[in-house]
Amino acid sequence: MLLAKIVGTVVATRKDPRLVSNKLLLARPVDPKGKTEGNYLVAIDTVDAGVGETVLIVSGSSARMAAGMKDTPVDAAVVGIIDSVDLSE
Amino acid sequence: MQMARVIGAVVATIKDPNFDSIKLLLVQPIGADGEDVGRPLVAVDSVGAGVGEQVFFVRGKEASFPWHPIEVPADAGIVGIIDHYTVSK
Numbered sequence: 547m548l549l550a551k552i553v554g555t556v557v558a559t560r561k562d563p564r565l566v567s568n569k570l571l572l573a574r575p576v577d578p579k580g581k582t583e584g585n586y587l588v589a590i591d592t593v594d595a596g597v598g599e600t601v602l603i604v605s606g607s608s609a610r611m612a613a614g615m616k617d618t619p620v621d622a623a624v625v626g627i628i629d630s631v632d633l634s635e
Numbered sequence: 636m637q638m639a640r641v642i643g644a645v646v647a648t649i650k651d652p653n654f655d656s657i658k659l660l661l662v663q664p665i666g667a668d669g670e671d672v673g674r675p676l677v678a679v680d681s682v683g684a685g686v687g688e689q690v691f692f693v694r695g696k697e698a699s700f701p702w703h704p705i706e707v708p709a710d711a712g713i714v715g716i717i718d719h720y721t722v723s724k
Contacts, residue, residue, distance in 0.1 A: 547676065547677040547678070547709060547711055549677060577674065577675065578642070578643060578661055578675055583674070593649050593650060593651065602645070602647060602650065602659070602677060604709060604710050606695055606710050608695065608696050608699065608708055608710040609708065611699060611706040611707065611708040611709075613651050613652065615708075625650060625708045626647035626654060626659075627647055627649040627650070628646070629646045630645075631644075631646075631661065632643045632644045632646070633643040634642065634643050634644075634686040
């Protein structure tokens with residue numbers, strides 16, 4: 547799973563019917579120290595995350611195992627809001 | 636599967652209910668000489684690994700199989716702690 551920072555929201559009127567009433571978030575991956583890296587991605591929100599929060603994103607077919615995402619066409623889902631990261635090294 | 640070193644832990648209070656009582660660890664993929672390869676990522680732990688240990692992890696939906704039939708929304712999971720390994724040159 548990836549650590550990412552929520553940087554915005556995405557609105558789409560025309561979309562797959564199975565995505566209706568799901569919130570789409572724009573996220574930017576971050577390293578364990580919080581530095582942003584890599585490309586933006588659109589993720590389905592399953593935990594009521596908001597802009598500015600650091601979250602846990604699951605990608606690939608595992609995203610469909612997030613709460614309420616069964617049989618929906620998603621490959622990235624926000625599944626946790628990060629409280630803290632302990633980097634022991 | 637890939638080899639990695641556990642470099643830290645992640646704490647999240649608000650998360651997918653299927654993550655309850657599952658440890659989230661930060662792992663850094665490593666090469667044959669133990670050197671860092673690529674970016675660190677978050678993996679679920681099914682074997683009781685700890686910081687500093689060398690482990691191997693699976694990517695994709697298989698990461699949730701240790702908890703079957705619970706569908707843990709994980710795309711990376713530690714499935715073994717490495718005692719030692721040899722590389723023939």
